[in-house]
Amino acid sequence: MDERRITVTVNGERTTVDVEPRLLLAHLLREGLRLTGTHIGCDTTNCGACTVLYDGRPVKSCTMLAVQADGHEITTVEGLGIASELDPMQEGFKEEHGLQCGFCTSGMMLTATALLAENPNPTEEDIRWALSGNLCRCTGYQNIVKAVLWAAKKMRPPAAV
Amino acid sequence: MYPSRFRYEAPRSLDEAVNLMGTYGDEAKVLAGGQSLIPLIKLRFAAPELLVDINNIPGLGFHQAEPDGTLRIGALCRHNDLERSELLRSRQPTMAAAAPLIADPIVRNRGTLVGSLCHADPQGDWASVMMALGAEIVAVAVNNRRTIPVSQFVTGPFQSALRPGEIAIEARVPPPQGTVSGTYFKLERRVGDFATVGVAVALESNGETVTRAGIALTGVGPFNIQATAAEEALVGKALDSNVIEQAANLAAEAAQPKSDHRGSAEYKRNVVHTFVMRALGRSVAQAA
Numbered sequence: 001m002d003e004r005r006i007t008v009t010v011n012g013e014r015t016t017v018d019v020e021p022r023l024l025l026a027h028l029l030r031e032g033l034r035l036t037g038t039h040i041g042c043d044t045t046n047c048g049a050c051t052v053l054y055d056g057r058p059v060k061s062c063t064m065l066a067v068q069a070d071g072h073e074i075t076t077v078e079g080l081g082i083a084s085e086l087d088p089m090q091e092g093f094k095e096e097h098g099l100q101c102g103f104c105t106s107g108m109m110l111t112a113t114a115l116l117a118e119n120p121n122p123t124e125e126d127i128r129w130a131l132s133g134n135l136c137r138c139t140g141y142q143n144i145v146k147a148v149l150w151a152a153k154k155m156r157p158p159a160a161v
Numbered sequence: 162m163y164p165s166r167f168r169y170e171a172p173r174s175l176d177e178a179v180n181l182m183g184t185y186g187d188e189a190k191v192l193a194g195g196q197s198l199i200p201l202i203k204l205r206f207a208a209p210e211l212l213v214d215i216n217n218i219p220g221l222g223f224h225q226a227e228p229d230g231t232l233r234i235g236a237l238c239r240h241n242d243l244e245r246s247e248l249l250r251s252r253q254p255t256m257a258a259a260a261p262l263i264a265d266p267i268v269r270n271r272g273t274l275v276g277s278l279c280h281a282d283p284q285g286d287w288a289s290v291m292m293a294l295g296a297e298i299v300a301v302a303v304n305n306r307r308t309i310p311v312s313q314f315v316t317g318p319f320q321s322a323l324r325p326g327e328i329a330i331e332a333r334v335p336p337p338q339g340t341v342s343g344t345y346f347k348l349e350r351r352v353g354d355f356a357t358v359g360v361a362v363a364l365e366s367n368g369e370t371v372t373r374a375g376i377a378l379t380g381v382g383p384f385n386i387q388a389t390a391a392e393e394a395l396v397g398k399a400l401d402s403n404v405i406e407q408a409a410n411l412a413a414e415a416a417q418p419k420s421d422h423r424g425s426a427e428y429k430r431n432v433v434h435t436f437v438m439r440a441l442g443r444s445v446a447q448a449a
Contacts, residue, residue, distance in 0.1 A: 002168060021169030021212065024203070043162050045200045046353055058267045063199045067169055067194075068214065111267065132352040133265030141346055 006070035010035070011079030019066045025059075026050045028066035029076055037077035037106045041135075048134035051107035052076050058111045058133070077106035080113065088154040089113050089147075098147030100138035107134045113150040120156055124149070164202035171214040175221075175301070177214050179328060183303040184348040185211045186325035190207040192216070193236060194272035196264065199282040213328075221330065226252065236276070236329060240269035252341065253334070254447075255363040255375075259290045259345035265353040275329050278314060281321045281384065284355035288315050288385040290345055293375030296334045307393025308333075315384050339365035339372045342444040347379070348437040350423065354393040356380040357423040358432040360412070362440035364395070371395045376408070376437065379414040381429050388415040391437065400445045 003018040010033060017032060029035045029052065041049030050062040053075035062112055081087035087093065089109045099105040107150070108131060115122060115130040122130070127148045136144060172178040182189050188210035192198060201207040215221065221237035226248060234243070243249055244260040263269055263277070264285055277287040278298060291311040298309045300323055311332070314322050323329060342361035347356045359379030365372045374395035390417040391411035398404045418429035 002166070004169070020166070022164040022202075024199075027163070043200075043204065045196065045268065048265070051267055054270075057270045059271055060196075060267055062197055062203075063268075064271070065169070065195070065199070065212075065214075067171070068185060068216065069196075070171075126235055130266055133267035 004067050004070070006067055008066075008069045008071075009073045011075060021065060022068040023069050024062055025052070025064040025069055025074075026061040027045050028069070029061060029074070032066075035076050035078050039103055040108060041103060047104070048107045048111070049104050051110050051134060053110050053114055056114060056117065058114050058135075075110065075113075077109060080109060089116075089151040090148075092147040092151035092154065093144075095126045096146040098139070098143045098149050102134040104134055104138075108136070109145055112151065114146065115148070116152055116155060120152060121150070122152060162203045162205070164199075165205060165208045167202075167209055168211040168331050169214065170211065171217050173217050173219075175215075175218055175328075175330065178215055178218060178327075178416045179301055179303055181211070181213050182328055183326040185213075189213055189325075191279070191328055192275075193276040194239065194268075196272035197282065206393060213364060215328070224248065227336075232334040232336075234274050234332045236273060236331060238274055240264070240272050240274065240277075240429075241266075243274060244269060253294075254341065255290055255293060255343035255345055255361055256334075258343075259286050259347075259361065260268045262286060262345065262349075262359075265284065268353070268387075275332050278311065278332065279321050279329050281315045281317070281319050282355075283318045283382070283384040284359075284380045285385070286345065286356060286359050286361075289359055289361040289377035289379040290363075291332060291334070292377040292385055292387050293363040294334045295373075295375060296332055298323075299331045299333065302326045302328070312387055315394055318384055326369050328408070337365050337373075339367050341365055342447045343375075344440050344443055346440060348432055348436075358418075358429050358436065359441060360433060360436035362437065362444070363442050366444075370399050371396055372397075374408075376412050378412065378416055378433055380423075380432060381418040385419070386415055386417065388412040388437075390415060395441075400441055404443040405438060405445075408441060409434045412437045 041047035045063045054151040190209040192214040221235040223235040224238045240263045249257040347359040356379045363375040374392040378386040391408045413434040418426040420426045
């Protein structure tokens with residue numbers, strides 16, 4: 001069996017695991033590491049439900065091989081926060097009702113997290129552009145945008161008076 | 162869906178990669194961004210024996226202008242790098258206009274321009290841009306290095322001129338001789354869709370007349386189409402409304418659209434005409 005030993009840092013934790021080269025990163029995360037917050041929504045690299053951060057940048061984990069994560073850092077939605085201690089992005093989605101079924105939500109929050117790291121004060125247009133690789137079938141995107149704006153405001157230091 | 166079994170190597174040098182490709186020939190595929198290749202192998206439309214992952218090879222992620230004005234884009238330069246490029250914004254309006262329109266922002270973090278050319282999707286945007294610019298590809302194999310004009314690089318749908326054992330390592334845009342103008346327009350039903358119609362226009366002028374014209378079309382033929390007659394109608398002329406209209410007509414004639422769920426053939430031909438009119442009109446405005 002042509003398995004490779006890879007070492008991936010997932011949500012800050014180093015993990016060493018043997019994988020077939022053909023194993024997709026999404027499957028390593030969901031089935032190998034039981035981190036099922038990352039979702040698989042399409043077969044065509046369109047929907048972005050599988051989005052994770054790869055060295056801080058959003059990638060579609062269904063369109064990456066697990067072996068490509070060897071030596072790299074992955075952040076999944078589980079790395080943002082926990083139920084008792086939501087991070088500002090998660091809080092924003094809660095406060096602004098930024099989800100309905102929740103299937104696209106982990107991808108949305110991770111892409112938006114990367115956006116805010118680069119642009120702490122995005123306009124609505126910036127947000128819509130950055131999220132254009134993440135599809136939502138439920139919400140019509142309005143509240144997702146509001147959620148990201150909420151998180152951006154929470155994370156910015158208060159303006160000097 | 163997931164791929165069938167394959168061998169995988171991640172060489173750390175170009176020499177190593179080239180040797181692997183030379184050994185395995187047409188059973189091997191290069192993995193760069195993977196945003197076209199991995200979807201193909203997931204659906205099992207392709208089943209290479211060996212994937213040669215070039216992401217760990219240093220020195221391929223660049224894009225830069227040489228002293229003589231040649232623009233070089235390395236094999237690992239991501240669409241995103243080009244989207245954010247100040248160099249492109251200031252010097253290469255056709256490429257700068259196209260970069261943000263490729264796929265979606267997440268795919269753009271991984272996908273590469275060179276990879277897109279090699280994949281030769283008939284609805285790929287970069288091939289039209291690079292054809293309009295008269296660009297070329299540098300391909301290396303064991304003991305061989307050659308340069309292939311992009312106009313000869315795409316040989317059919319998903320077919321490139323690369324021979325087994327060759328790796329495309331960079332794309333090169335020749336130095337402009339005159340004032341550069343141009344743009345890329347893409348009509349898509351939604352972000353991330355393939356182009357219903359894409360039009361690349363790249364012009365050079367001496368201040369009065371057009372000295373070089375490149376016009377290439379996406380999504381309206383079996384592969385990207387260079388609108389040669391339209392280009393020739395522009396060279397040596399000043400961009401007045403008659404000249405623009407004539408070029409737009411010729412470009413529309415060069416298109417070979419098919420009616421499908423993205424639109425009728427007549428509609429697509431009309432969009433080609435409109436886009437060429439607009440792009441040339443913009444060049445006039447830019448020069449003013």
